[in-house]
Amino acid sequence: MSENQPDPVSELVERYFLDPNSLSNTEQATLIEALKADPAVRRRFRMAAHIETELRYEASGEEPVATTPSPSTGTSWPKLVFAIAATLLIGIAIGYAIWPGTGNAPPEIAVETPNPPEAVQPEAVEPELITPPNVIARLDVGHAYRFEEGFAPKEGEFLPGDYHLAEGEITLGFDNGVAVSVESPARFKVVDPLHMHLEHGRARAIVPETGHGFVIQTSKLVVEDLGTEFGVVVDDKQNQELHVFAGEVRLHEQNLPPELLTENSALAWNAQDQRRTIAADDHAFATSMSIGYKRWLDYSERLRDDPAALFYFDFETDSRESSNVTNRAEHSVVQDGHLNSGIWATGRWPEKGAMLFENPGDRIELDIPGEYDQITMMAWVQMNRYDLALQTVFNTIGFERGEHHWNLLRSGSLRMGLGGMYDFTSRASLPRNRWTHVAAQLDSIAKESIYYIDGKEVGRVAWNSTIPLQYGPSTIGAWGSVNNQGEVVYGRELRGRIDEIALFSRILSADEIAEAYEAGSNFQ
Structure with missing residues (x-):
């Protein structure tokens, strides 16, 4: 059935109010059974009855009065009317004021009842307890x-x-x-x-x-x-x-x-x-999506204004031919990133930019100076495929002591680690073809790392010693490693999109990470 066409029972309800005699005996029976079995059909019938009643009243220009029962013109149709009378009267009694401002109750509906031997008696209804209004x-x-x-x-x-x-x-x-x-x-x-x-x-x-x-x-x-x-x-x-x-x-x-x-x-x-x-x-x-985009824009301003932001890439650009990836962080010492292949694309919203990593060597190169006691990294990622055993989201060149890596396994699990300290693999995974928020807190003071997917903690690792955090030359996308000839070669290519990634030299709280997820989640 086409979603743009009413279902058969709805058509029976409409025909009943347009011309009751147009329903055959079989159709009358079908409508009765549907009213008995399906609360949605009863709501539909009450709404149609109410609209019909109020339209007639508005057209008359008169005060509502009770109607007089008329003699039956057939033997089967009054049975249908009696069977649905309880539902109809309940719908009118609860006062759907469909044309506001009349200040009058809807007119009473008098229904003829057939002779007792043939009557279809309505089911007894238990009195309802008075309860507080429900959340609609x-x-x-x-x-x-x-x-x-x-x-x-x-x-x-x-x-x-x-x-x-x-x-x-x-x-x-x-x-x-x-x-x-x-x-x-x-x-x-x-x-x-x-x-x-x-x-x-x-x-x-x-x-x-x-x-x-x-x-x-x-x-x-x-x-x-x-x-x-x-x-x-x-x-x-x-x-x-x-x-x-x-x-x-x-x-x-x-x-x-x-x-x-x-x-x-x-x-x-x-x-x-x-x-x-x-x-x-x-x-x-x-729409909820357009409202969500505006909300994210406001929140992104807060992130880029954070004094601890080392870099904040939102992948907005004036030219899709540009190799410059602008660092939006207002107080950062990190320079803009350099795009070494990769495709400017669309992100979570139609208005939002992103970077698509699809081909061998696709990456953004950047350099992050200094050492840090605490860092938080967050990103929105959409994985298209898991072609390789390991795929890189963000890594340093090499993997020296105190350097933080972020990879994904073929299963979609996070594979994150700190050079010389630990490797962590999450049980939770990133699904294909869906935008997912990922965050990591690394705290050398508390000697602990905590990882999050979509604002919820998915794992933590205790450190066995304190070690300063550092990066230096790094990539978003393909990972660079030094071969035996001293050359940097790239592999572990990403197969997906990133439309927001940021690094902070402080610990963002669990509440802040959940807020970042919520602020960017209304994209569909």
Whole structure:
């Protein structure tokens, strides 16, 4: 089944509200069984019933009144209505205020019951205990954000209620997989796992199959997901826009029948509800990935400004023909690196630079003077292949006492060591084709080394003596060793990308390493 098409049960629900008599006896039975067996179908039915009820009420312009039961026109259809009546009434009773501002309860729905011998009795429902409100969504990522006092999530958790985003951008992650990115200034309400109201601002929803039926509602529109990605805009004058980037949505407007909008289509409404077609603009809306990139940019400024930074390479360049790799560390004594083959490439984000190491001898050469009591090294690495028994990320020329090496085994495990002291092999490994954060702390004062993958400790080594740490001529990429003729030859070539690597003459704490991982992890 195409992800852009509703499933058969959803079509039965839609047909029921468009024309109940269009369902055959078999289709009626299928819908009844689906409502009994699947909570998602019951939620879908409640949402459709609620939208239908409120649209009819808004179109009437009257106060809601109870309807009068009408005589049955058949023998089988009232059975279906009775079977779903409990679900329908629960959905209306809990008060989905789908058109805000009416101040009235939805109209009661009277349902005719058949004769007792033929009636299908609803299952008994145990009374529910009153429990605190559930967490509906969590803050996934944010950049330079601030909420107004009294309208902020507590510890990044969104309960049902109103929120006012005064500055920045955020992404809400729902437990059903839905991600909604909101840009300030914005006022919005989190209603339930499938329903969000946007009063003012700009929001983009990315909805997986597990969140099918997710709704973003405004004062003019109800936009219902059919397996898609879409954006909604409401400005301070109530001009509104709907952009569909993938899949389909079902658009509900007051006094109009539901309408399907498909990929790359967009509509706009002015304050007087006049509608026009516009071009869909994918770049006009934030995503968790674009927010993550901005957050990383801010964090990278902190790293390069650290007085202990010996080098900080972010692999940004003005020319992909350049052999110069700029050291961004502001207070460093280490000169820029020299690219001796290697390919300028794309990193974790489309806007981010990286260095691709693919061919024999691909490397960056640099020289790190001095001796150190403590160092921390961190890098983001994406391994494409493990062609060799050992592949080099960062090594000194040779492997003298006190020199630190960082290699990877064919299994993807870290193979790191300190010349004259120890070699360390991690049980954890770096997967292929995925960006991974790696860090190492070497402390000659505490006589200990600790290693991390994706912000979590994966091993530590105790030293048997104190030894100063040193580097001198070094490479990122292929390792240089001196042969019997005194020549430097290169091997252990890397097969992957690096888009950030830094060396500090101090110990970054475990919390700082975890923060560095978190700050750079929203890239997909």
